[in-house]
Amino acid sequence: MKNFSGKVLFLDRPDINTDEIIPARYLSENTKQALKPFLFEDINLEGFDYKKDIRGRSVIITRDNFGCGSSREHAPWALQENGFNLVIAQGFARIFKRNMFNCGMMAVELPPEIIDRIFSVFSKLETEIETFFDRSSFTLTSGEIKESVKFEISEFDRALVSAGGWVEYADSRY
Amino acid sequence: MGKTIAEKIFESHIVDNPCDDIYVIRLDAVFCHEITTPIAINDLVVRGKDRVFDASKIKAVIDHVTPAKDSKTAVQGKILREWAGRHGIKDFFDIGRNGVCHAIFPEKGFVRPGYTIIMGDSHTCTHGAFGAFAAGVGTTDLEVGILKGVCALGYPETIRINITGKKPEGVFAKDIILSLIGLIGVNGATDKVIEFSGPAVESMSMDARMTICNMAIEAGATCGICAPDMTTVEYLWNHIKDEFKTKKAALDAFSVFRSDPDASYAGIIEHDVSDLEPLTTFGYRPDNVKPVREMEGVKIDQVYIGSCTNGRIEDLRIAAGILKGNKISDYIRGIVSPATSEIYRQALDEGLIAVFLNAGFCVTNPTCGACLGMSNGVLAEGEACASTTNRNFMGRMGKGGMVHLMSPATAAASAIAGHITNSKIYGGR
Numbered sequence: 001m002k003n004f005s006g007k008v009l010f011l012d013r014p015d016i017n018t019d020e021i022i023p024a025r026y027l028s029e030n031t032k033q034a035l036k037p038f039l040f041e042d043i044n045l046e047g048f049d050y051k052k053d054i055r056g057r058s059v060i061i062t063r064d065n066f067g068c069g070s071s072r073e074h075a076p077w078a079l080q081e082n083g084f085n086l087v088i089a090q091g092f093a094r095i096f097k098r099n100m101f102n103c104g105m106m107a108v109e110l111p112p113e114i115i116d117r118i119f120s121v122f123s124k125l126e127t128e129i130e131t132f133f134d135r136s137s138f139t140l141t142s143g144e145i146k147e148s149v150k151f152e153i154s155e156f157d158r159a160l161v162s163a164g165g166w167v168e169y170a171d172s173r174y
Numbered sequence: 175m176g177k178t179i180a181e182k183i184f185e186s187h188i189v190d191n192p193c194d195d196i197y198v199i200r201l202d203a204v205f206c207h208e209i210t211t212p213i214a215i216n217d218l219v220v221r222g223k224d225r226v227f228d229a230s231k232i233k234a235v236i237d238h239v240t241p242a243k244d245s246k247t248a249v250q251g252k253i254l255r256e257w258a259g260r261h262g263i264k265d266f267f268d269i270g271r272n273g274v275c276h277a278i279f280p281e282k283g284f285v286r287p288g289y290t291i292i293m294g295d296s297h298t299c300t301h302g303a304f305g306a307f308a309a310g311v312g313t314t315d316l317e318v319g320i321l322k323g324v325c326a327l328g329y330p331e332t333i334r335i336n337i338t339g340k341k342p343e344g345v346f347a348k349d350i351i352l353s354l355i356g357l358i359g360v361n362g363a364t365d366k367v368i369e370f371s372g373p374a375v376e377s378m379s380m381d382a383r384m385t386i387c388n389m390a391i392e393a394g395a396t397c398g399i400c401a402p403d404m405t406t407v408e409y410l411w412n413h414i415k416d417e418f419k420t421k422k423a424a425l426d427a428f429s430v431f432r433s434d435p436d437a438s439y440a441g442i443i444e445h446d447v448s449d450l451e452p453l454t455t456f457g458y459r460p461d462n463v464k465p466v467r468e469m470e471g472v473k474i475d476q477v478y479i480g481s482c483t484n485g486r487i488e489d490l491r492i493a494a495g496i497l498k499g500n501k502i503s504d505y506i507r508g509i510v511s512p513a514t515s516e517i518y519r520q521a522l523d524e525g526l527i528a529v530f531l532n533a534g535f536c537v538t539n540p541t542c543g544a545c546l547g548m549s550n551g552v553l554a555e556g557e558a559c560a561s562t563t564n565r566n567f568m569g570r571m572g573k574g575g576m577v578h579l580m581s582p583a584t585a586a587a588s589a590i591a592g593h594i595t596n597s598k599i600y601g602g603r
Contacts, residue, residue, distance in 0.1 A: 015360055015459060019567040024546035027209050028239065028246040030216070030253070042457055042569035065361040069567060070208065070392060070546075071296040073312035094328075094365050094396055095296060099312035137543045155193035156326070166326070171223065173197065174189070 004106055004131035005116070006058030009084075011125040013045055014025070016062060017056040017069035018096060020044060022078040035074055036081040059129045060087045061118060067096025067107075069132060076100050086131060088117045088138070089150075101157045102166040105129075108151045121145065133161070176482055177436025179399050180330040180367040183431060184309040187290045189324060198326050202289040204319040206234040207275050210294030212253035214317035226261045227323035233284050233386040234258050235267040236274050238542045243549045251581045269403070273514025273540040276300040276388065278484035280380070283413025286400035287428040292319050297482050297564065299390040303383035304410070305402035306430045310391060330396060331440040332367045333358075334433075337374035339448030344598045346492065347382035348484060349560065352453040354445060356463030364394030364577055365479040366440055369433065374447055375400055383490035388483045389564050392460040402428040448593035454560075454580040458568040466584055468595045475506045475557040477589035479582050480538075480569075481545045484562035485513030487520050489582040494526040496586040496600045497533040502591025508535035509551045514541060533589070549573075560588040 020043040022035055029035055040050040060066075060079070066089040067075060074101045079087070086106045100107035110118075118140065126141040132138070138149045153161075163169045177185070178399055190198035204227075211234070218224045226232055242248035251268075258266035267278060276297050279285060287305035291298065294316035301308035311325065321415045323426040335354060351544045355362075374526050375383065383400045397485030407414075418424035452466040475584055479485070479493050490512060502508045510530050512518040518540060521527050530537050544551030545563040553559055553575030580588070583597035590600060 019546075019565070023569055023573070024548055025552075025573070026374050027546075027548065028244070028250060030212055030246065030249055032213070043569075044568045065364065065394065069296065069312040069391075069565065070366075071294060071298075071312050073213075073294075073314060076312075081269055082436060086231055091364065095310055095395055096313055098326075102312060102314035115545070154196065155568065156196040159193070165222070166314050166318055167217070167321075170198075170322055170324065170326075173192075174322045174324050 001133065002104055003058065004086040005135065006127060007056055007058050008122070008127040009054055010119065010127050011045065011060060011062040012119060012123060014063040015065045016043065018067055019069055021067065021075040022072065027072060027074060032077040032081055035078040036171040039078040039082050046102050054082055058082055058083045058085070062087065062089045064090040064116065066092050068093035071095045073099045075104040075106055076103050078093055080105060101160045102128055103163040104161055106153065106161060108153060110149065110151060114149060119149070175438060176436035178332040178433045178437040178439065179305060179401060180307055180332050180369065180397060183288055183290060184424060195328050195504055196326050197329060198324050199320055201292060201323050201325055202231065203284060203291045204232050204316070204492070205291060205293035205298065206232060206274060206316070206358055207238055207295060208236045208250040208254040208255065209238045210313050210316060214313045214320060215253055215257045217317055218321060222327045223321055226263070226320055227369050228256055228452050229262045232263050232320065233265040233279055234263055235272050235275050235278055236269065237272055237540070239549045240269050240272060240539070240541050246424050249258065256268070268450060273516070274482045274485060274542050276503065277486055277517065279511035280304065280384065281516055283410055287406060287431045292316065292325050296391045297388050299395060299398045300482055301387040301481070301573055302382050302390070302397045303380060303387040305428060306404055307399070328365060328542045330574045331366045332369050333363055333441045333443065334369045334371055334439045335443045335445055336372040337445050337447060338372050339369060339374060339446040341374065341447045342452055344452050344583060344596065345447065346583060347378060347385040347417045349450055350447055351386040351455045352463050352579060353450055355389060355461050356576050358393050359461045360392060360394060360459050363390065366395055367397045367399055369399050371401065376403060377487055377569050380405060381486040384486065390396055392564060401432045402455055415458060418588060445541050447541060448549065452581060452584050454578045454594060455566045456578070456586060457472035460564070460579065466580070466596045469578070470596070473558060473593040474506065474560045474578065474588060474593060476509065476551065476553060476559040477502070477585050478509050478544050478551055478559055478561040479585050480511030480513060481542065481563040482513065483564040484582050485511055485517070487517050489562065490521045492524050493582040493586040494529040496530050496583055496597050497590070498516065500600060502534040502589040506589050508533065508589045509538060510535050511538045511541055511545060511550065513540055522599040542580070544571060560585045560594060
């Protein structure tokens with residue numbers, strides 16, 4: 001199973017699309033590794049420096065409808081190549097969410113009030129998250145502040161994360 | 175309780191219900207192009223599973239960057255071409271005979287009412303225009319589709335959009351879908367199917383139905399879908415005449431795929447288009463929609479007519495109707511890309527290509543290139559494009575570029591004016 005813990009990158013905007021995660025001009029790359037330098041190159045987020053601001057971070061917390069637009073799995077791959085295996089959001093576009101679990105990564109939805117609370121308490125602070133997959137909970141920590149949050153993912157998505165992705169799962173069954 | 179079209183198709187294809195609300199369905203067709211398929215092919219090779227579930231149900235095209243623009247895109251084409259060859263995939267379309275996937279596959283008769291289809295492309299929802307359940311997927315879903323002929327999806331809840339009224343002159347299918355996306359938002363139909371119904375849809379051509387279904391994904395929808403009718407039968411007739419004695423018989427067979435009157439919907443939206451105006455987008459989201467009149471005079475550098483949204487023959491006729499006898503502004507680059515080789519030939523036969531050339535347009539081969547800023551019309555930083563495509567995301571047609579989505583009529587008129595303008599001021603329509 002992949003690593004789902006680490007320092008948090010907060011992206012405070014809804015509807016971040018897959019063109020922003022990885023621009024189409026890099027879709028001619030034939031390896032996942034080649035996508036690494038271009039993650040968030042076109043993101044429309046004031047003051048965001050796509051080269052500096054992702055350094056050392058491995059979990060994204062964001063708003064609603066993350067990953068809308070193109071079906072490109074290059075978006076999860078670009079995240080994975082930069083060490084992000086977990087995105088927590090108020091909501092996801094369908095294809096993006098499927099792609100994440102299909103790759104054995106996690107796209108976890110939390111209710112709007114919890115996302116709001118996490119943003120208001122933690123987004124200006126250096127925050128770490130620890131994920132307890134078996135217990136379905138996260139612990140967010142920033143200095144003295146500590147909060148636990150329960151999450152839900154479907155049994156199917158859980159099976160994909162454990163199996164390492166959809167190809168392994170499907171090939172053994174169908 | 176009655177069922178929607180999407181539910182009927184979906185339920186008739188279920189092979190497994192592994193858990194929760196996830197169903198594994200059997201696929202009638204898997205479509206492939208050279209951007210999202212090669213990584214799936216390479217992965218299957220690495221896993222020692224370089225097989226296909228049924229070569230006759232896999233259709234492949236090189237469309238995104240064709241001709242190849244550099245060594246990397248040449249390799250993508252090569253991987254797809256060699257794979258199609260070694261697995262005996264007969265329906266493979268290369269340059270000279272190719273076209274934008276969501277235009278060529280329907281044109282070849284590969285999309286039928288009641289089919290389940292996936293493709294590694296978000297605009298796969300286009301094929302719902304034929305009463306098919308067609309969904310865009312990522313590369314891993316595509317890979318499993320190629321290998322096993324199945325896909326895992328959630329049960330399809332449907333939002334029905336009932337479109338009524340007679341659209342005014344100068345208003346087209348593109349304006350209708352832009353108005354709907356503006357209304358429900360880019361997240362308005364996430365995880366849902368949008369069923370387009372009502373008299374305004376029934377009176378639409380297949381080209382127009384494909385335009386509206388194409389952009390269902392811009393509201394987050396899994397599929398767009400229209401009930402099949404005689405218009406569907408007429409479009410498909412050349413491909414199905416050996417299967418059905420009469421058109422009526424085909425219609426009867428396809429009528430299974432219509433929603434029951436007591437079907438249950440996640441929402442029903444009534445949309446009267448009688449007073450609709452030509453629309454365009456102003457920001458970086460497809461739901462940032464405004465009347466063209468409020469955007470009158472906005473600067474553009476390029477006009478692009480083409481794509482899986484609006485590169486079909488009807489679109490070229492509409493644009494040429496406005497361009498005829500006019501020249502595009504000296505300050506504008508005009509590019510038109512007929513969506514398939516067949517559409518190109520038809521446009522040539524009808525004299526439309528001459529109209530575009532006389533007006534000062536560059537006519538390119540069929541390709542997706544410019545729409546996603548990969549080739550054949552990439553914008554420079556600070557430039558704007560009046561475009562008949564489907565996405566205006568930041569940087570979509572080139573880093574630092576702005577895209578204004580609009581109908582072929584508005585795009586053609588804007589090319590003449592040299593800035594965004596309404597098509598009503600020009601002849602033709």
